[in-house]
Amino acid sequence: MSLAESRPRPCGPGGPARGRPRSETVERAILEGVMKLLEEGVPLAELSIERIARTAGVGKATIYRRWSGKEELFCDVLRAAEPPDPVLPGTSVRDDLVVILDAMRERGLLNRSSMMMHNVYAQMKSSPKLWAAYEATVIAPRRQLGYDVLRRGLSRGELRDDLDIDLINDIVVGPMIVRAFMRPDAGLPEGLAEQIVDTVLDGLRPRAATA
Structure with missing residues (x-):
């Protein structure tokens, strides 16, 4: 399953507005790395930040600059895998x-x-x-x-x-x-x-x- 090209709004309160400016390419690689592991049947309980970082080809610090932990990261992965939230017409x-x-x-x-x-x-x-x-x-x-x-x-x-x-x-x-x-x-x-x-x-x- 391919992820959406644009990353969803971060799950954490206010989003992880910390660290250096984000790279969309790096973030997409991390999200796709998690999805790859899920598609391979790796249980959520076994998806450590270290394993995700290794799969995505990034360091753990790169992930923690963008997400505070696994829960926040998983939320973004699922939102990226789902159809995007709709834009309402506002007509009625x-x-x-x-x-x-x-x-x-x-x-x-x-x-x-x-x-x-x-x-x-x-x-x-x-x-x-x-x-x-x-x-x-x-x-x-x-x-x-x-x-x-x-x-x-x-x-x-x-x-x-x-x-x-x-x-x-x-x-x-x-x-x-x-x-x-x-x-x-x-x-x-x-x-x-x-x-x-x-x-x-x-x-x-x-x-x-x-x-």
Whole structure:
């Protein structure tokens, strides 16, 4: 699996803005070195910074100038291996939610098609420290994106003003999470995001005033 050409935003709080100016070539070599080891079946627990440095052809200090440790590095590797986070059109709450859910659908398809990625996610969940880092720096910002879209929908009058945004965000993304990650037998066809969003929004829009 090839990594994205541009490195994702660092996982650590504020990013590792320390040391000498970064080289994109060096960073890409490190990310690809980790992915190479994962593709060879090396368990996450056995991926030491020393082994990663040896595979990437760099020194350990080069890695530590860019990442504070394995958790931060692994987050960036996984984000680089996944489809990039989408750019929202901003035209309506419906359009934005469709884009968010379709990105989840694409990640679900990747998880199904790549046994290596499937195994990596399973190993991450068995490592509380690593999963907490991924949850805080990758999943949480994606959830925040949904909150922001729904809040904009409220402010624009596209949604009822009596809604619990936290609950609604779960209701919107829940069906796609179930389909993409909890039911490997379920279909993930194109148009599924639109179907989910339109079904949910039908009950969330302001009610017409009655005479």
